[in-house]
Amino acid sequence: MKYPENMKQLWIAFALLSLILACNRTSTTGKVEKVVVIKEDTPWGEEVFTIPTFKEDIFTITDYDAKERAENNQVFIQAAIDACHANGGGVVLVPAGTWATSYLDMKSNVNLHLVEGAALSFLDDIELYNTPTFTRWEGIECMNFHPLIYARDAENMAVTGKGKIIGNGKKWWAHAKGTQKGSLAKLYDQVEANVAPEERNCLAFSPTSYLRPSLIQFINCKNVLLDSVEIGSGPMWTVHLVYCENVVAQNLKVITNGVNNDGIVPDASKKVLINNCFFSTGDDCIVIKSGLNEDGWRVGKASERIVIKDCKTEHGHGGVVIGSEMSGGVRNIYAYNCDFSQTQRGLRVKSMKGRGGVVENLWFKDIRMDNIEDEAIRINLDYGASSITPRTDSLPIFRNFHFENIKSVNSNYCVRITGSPEINIEGLTFVNLEMQGKYGIHMNNVENTTFTSAKIEVEKDMPLVIKDSQRISFDSTTFTANSTTMVKLVGKKNEDITFKNSNASTFEVPFEEEEKSNISIQ
Numbered sequence: 001m002k003y004p005e006n007m008k009q010l011w012i013a014f015a016l017l018s019l020i021l022a023c024n025r026t027s028t029t030g031k032v033e034k035v036v037v038i039k040e041d042t043p044w045g046e047e048v049f050t051i052p053t054f055k056e057d058i059f060t061i062t063d064y065d066a067k068e069r070a071e072n073n074q075v076f077i078q079a080a081i082d083a084c085h086a087n088g089g090g091v092v093l094v095p096a097g098t099w100a101t102s103y104l105d106m107k108s109n110v111n112l113h114l115v116e117g118a119a120l121s122f123l124d125d126i127e128l129y130n131t132p133t134f135t136r137w138e139g140i141e142c143m144n145f146h147p148l149i150y151a152r153d154a155e156n157m158a159v160t161g162k163g164k165i166i167g168n169g170k171k172w173w174a175h176a177k178g179t180q181k182g183s184l185a186k187l188y189d190q191v192e193a194n195v196a197p198e199e200r201n202c203l204a205f206s207p208t209s210y211l212r213p214s215l216i217q218f219i220n221c222k223n224v225l226l227d228s229v230e231i232g233s234g235p236m237w238t239v240h241l242v243y244c245e246n247v248v249a250q251n252l253k254v255i256t257n258g259v260n261n262d263g264i265v266p267d268a269s270k271k272v273l274i275n276n277c278f279f280s281t282g283d284d285c286i287v288i289k290s291g292l293n294e295d296g297w298r299v300g301k302a303s304e305r306i307v308i309k310d311c312k313t314e315h316g317h318g319g320v321v322i323g324s325e326m327s328g329g330v331r332n333i334y335a336y337n338c339d340f341s342q343t344q345r346g347l348r349v350k351s352m353k354g355r356g357g358v359v360e361n362l363w364f365k366d367i368r369m370d371n372i373e374d375e376a377i378r379i380n381l382d383y384g385a386s387s388i389t390p391r392t393d394s395l396p397i398f399r400n401f402h403f404e405n406i407k408s409v410n411s412n413y414c415v416r417i418t419g420s421p422e423i424n425i426e427g428l429t430f431v432n433l434e435m436q437g438k439y440g441i442h443m444n445n446v447e448n449t450t451f452t453s454a455k456i457e458v459e460k461d462m463p464l465v466i467k468d469s470q471r472i473s474f475d476s477t478t479f480t481a482n483s484t485t486m487v488k489l490v491g492k493k494n495e496d497i498t499f500k501n502s503n504a505s506t507f508e509v510p511f512e513e514e515e516k517s518n519i520s521i522q
Helices: 006-017 076-084 171-175 182-190 293-299 513-518
Strands: 019-024 032-042 045-051 058-060 090-094 097-101 110-114 118-122 133-137 140-144 148-151 156-161 163-168 217-220 222-227 239-242 245-250 253-255 264-266 270-275 279-280 286-288 305-309 314-316 317-322 331-338 346-350 357-379 397-418 427-445 446-458 466-468 470-480 487-490 493-502 517-519
Touching: 006 286, 032 270, 032 305, 045 245, 045 253, 045 270, 058 076, 058 270, 076 097, 090 357, 110 118, 133 239, 133 253, 133 493, 140 293, 163 305, 222 317, 279 286, 286 305, 317 331, 317 357, 346 397, 357 446, 397 446, 470 517
Parallel strands: 058 090, 090 110, 097 118, 110 156, 118 163, 148 217, 156 222, 217 239, 222 245, 239 264, 245 270, 253 279, 264 286, 270 305, 279 314, 286 317, 305 331, 317 346, 331 357, 346 357, 357 397, 397 427, 427 446, 427 466, 446 470, 466 487, 470 493, 493 517
Antiparallel strands: 019 032, 032 045, 133 140
16 A cells, blocks of 8 residues: 555654664565664663564544544544554554544554644543553552553554644643542552552542553553654653663653653663653653562562663753662663753752662763753752652662763752762762852762862852762862852761862861861872
8 A cells, every 4th residue: 555645754754863774684484674773872882773664554543433523532543553453553544633532552563643733632531541451650560540542562563743642631630639649558558468460459449549640651562663743741651661672762742731741751661762852841851760669679670771862851850860769770871962951950860768779870971951940960869759658768779870071051059969878879970061050069978989070160159068978089170169168078977088180279178177188189
């Protein structure tokens, strides 16, 4: 079957992908097929992301009785998806116009393509989604409301095109106020009681569940493409990737303003590329998670091998955020050539006692962050805004984070790092920082950390405050402030604080008499 004219944009977009290479693959029938891949050089080696391809057959939703003025087109749109899947795959075409619907189940080998001018508008009647569906809610597996677009155990799947997905989440936000924590406490009780995930039916909670579904949620799916669509506010997290592998999300516009309307959320997923996306969100723009506390440990899946490039923000709580649900571990994350300006925080890694888990091997390079409300870089083990208080004292581990070529103007804090008296944050490297803010670098309970070629300019207080930290070195660093005191040491556990090739020779360093030997200015 020939492509209609309005499908050409999809395949043209494929041809214009940066760093795409075509290579040959021999199918099980012996036929040589073209495979489209994106190769990315990362600090841990080359990652190869495969772009799913689809049969040429077109399944237009109007051929299955979808009508623009219909009250609910769910049955008709789902019929087109099911027929496409039964055919062995193809493209489900959503024409220009606004198409009201309730939830949709995606299937393997299906490309749901919204042409320019098309909009899927999801109905806000909560009862329409009251179908117990396997999900992961803030890091806990359970049965809950059906996500608006959902897939489980599917592969070779896409949502593409220049159309819009409208989540109409406002009614859901009010639904959660004041009652969400009670529902989550009941779910946490079931985790502690070792109730199987399929038996944790949140919809059976009395009087009802208030745990909102994600807008798009794919669980245990492989070879997924999200390309060029604009996605608006939904009930909760916007694009939630759970246990997925080989996902490419590119050229997206995620524009939300709702409660917990995070943008893209890789959750215990691996091999994810987030490329050339724009975010203006009601919560974090890109946030990487891997499970909550005991249930995260039980599942035991990390988020790993994630590349974020060429992304831009206009609003959000954070540009790239790790945690706080990170109990399954997070490792090998590389974000580069991004502008995370206008956010509350630019780069953030957060956790708390009770999470356990390890976050390690993070790289951030060539990042711009201007006009940041709080910290340009924030790393902390004392996060206090969890939806539910942990019930153990298991300590998380943060180690081996790397920041290079970071520029920021007009933040509150340039860098703020908060470890724990029980466990230090360790192995941080900062290279070539140019940062200006009201406050400079504040750190406590940190060890084995280096700053090289840093220029820190502050408006208030002194540029550098260090508390209870060991083996901290500054090489070729310049601090500028109105204060006559450039460095302040706090606490009794500072050791081996070294300044080399810096303007530290003019510093007045306040410290206790017995700590003089812990400071070296060369």
